[in-house]
Amino acid sequence: MLPLLQLVALLLHFIFISSFSAALAHNHDDPTIRTMEAFSGYPVHEPSSHGFSTPITSLSVDADTLVKQIEELSTFSDSPAPSVTRILYTEKDVLARRFVKSLMGLSGLSVREDAVGNIFGRWDGSEPDLPAVATGSHADAIPFSGKYDGVVGVLGALEAINVLKRSGFKPKRSLEIIFFTSEEPTRFGISCLGSRLLAGSDALAKALETTVDGQNISFISAASSAGYLTDPAQISTVFLKKGSYSAFLELHIEQGPILEEEGISIGVVTAIAAPASLKVEFEGTGGHAGAVLMPYRNDAGLAAAELALAVEKHVLDSGSIDTVGTVGILELHPGAINSIPSKSHLEIDTRDIDEERRNIVLKKIHESANEIAKRRRVKLSEFKIINQDPPAHSDKSIIEAMVSAAKDLNLTHKLMISRAYHDSLFMARVSPMGMIFIPCYKGYSHKPEEFASLKDMSNGVKVLALTLAKLSLQ
Ligand code: GLV
Ligand code: MN
Ligand code: MN
Secondary structure, eight states: OHHHHHHHHHHHHHHHHHHHHHHHHHHOOOOOHHHHHOSSOOOOOOOOTSSSSSSSGOOOOHHHHHHHHHHHHTSSOSSOOOOOOOOOHHHHHHHHHHHHHHHHHHHHOEEOOOOOOEEEEEEEOTTTTOOEEEEEOOOOOHHHHHHHHHHHHHHHHHHHHHHHHHEEEEEOEEEEEEEEEEOOOOTTSTTTTTHHHHHHOOHHHHHHTOOBBBTTTTTHHHHHHOOSSSSSGGGGGOOTTSSEEEEEEEEEEOOOSSHHHHSEEEEEEEEOOEEEEEEEEEEEEOOOOTOGGGGGGHHHHHHHHHHHHHHHHHHHTTTTOEEEEEEEEEEESSSSTEEEEEEEEEEEEEESSSHHHHHHHHHHHHHHHHHHHHHOOOEEEEEEEEEEOOOEEEEEEHHHHHHHHHHHHTOOOEEEEOOOOHHHHHHHHTTTTTEEEEGGGGGOOOSOOOOOOHHHHHHHHHHHHHHHHHHHTO
């Protein structure tokens, strides 16, 4: 005897197959209209050279290959598995780029790179002069992080294109995958470097002419050693013309626990929280850890420790759970157990979905830094706002397209906010933007335990493929 649940499933399956065959029979003489109807959400009058030649039920994701590619990409790492460390313009980053470019070529995309190494793979539509629909993410990884952050949005985008190609879909607007240079701020302290430049920042282009990393290697020489720009004047050639894309979409792991906890397949992002980051330095006179008595010290390390606690206090005082602050870097000089720190260096990250509230926290951190320096008789030698970005909002029509794709695919979805930042934050400045989230294990991210299941990634790829298809026909 079959258990009741299985019987019900069999029955539903039978009803679905019969009604689907009936629909096919009904539209017997026009296969294009048949598939258009099945895909709901774009006009049934599209010429037959556009759209799918197979029904939505046949959108099949090659998840095994996707997982193999994610595994292979994770081997380009400067830290041992399962962690991944892939820093901008290092050898491993260059190898990862080569891997992705070769996959783009295998998918029949025409590949180009800009002066800072943003990589573009284009599938020409039947109307290639129309602004294209773009999708993509990043593949750089902060020290000792995981395999999925960004990567799902790059390799998943490639699989979405493959899904569409296998289904016989013909895009009207071209579809383009973007591999963004350095979403993570690890090497040069600048988050979303590639997408910030694409969005057209003269101030950043100028700053990059003199930016150096922690080893005093300049941005220009690091970029040129990876095969990119040789002349600072090339930086501004990266800027996109407004209107280059009719839409930009990013597929990403949620990096939070909500979807998994609530058992929901797809997160449709409505807005991205406003991030800011700061660099702070204190200087004292240092000295011998045994010989200098406590009343005569001005310890730069203790000033940093106090400021770290002040960051936590100001964030908590905002009264909102949405305000967060992190001191992720705290370095002491000279870094010897028997020497009083003469210099300290902090890097502070703070974010909120409410920009004004985040700005109040920034102001309070600045006041605390001044007050601590005065009281402890150290010098506040640097207080630099690295970035103070506004939030970004997803485009209404792209939200609708994502929701309708999830519904067409019978996937549960939820509208949600992204607390992490993404290249989409900056693409939103030059294109209507939308983001698709998929669940990840316990919401883990930025650590080796990061994980997304084959099923969840397949769902994300399907929603991405279908949304790209819908948008490309608009
Ligand atoms: C992205 O990596 C972020 O820190 O939000
Ligand atoms: Mn990240
Ligand atoms: Mn990311």
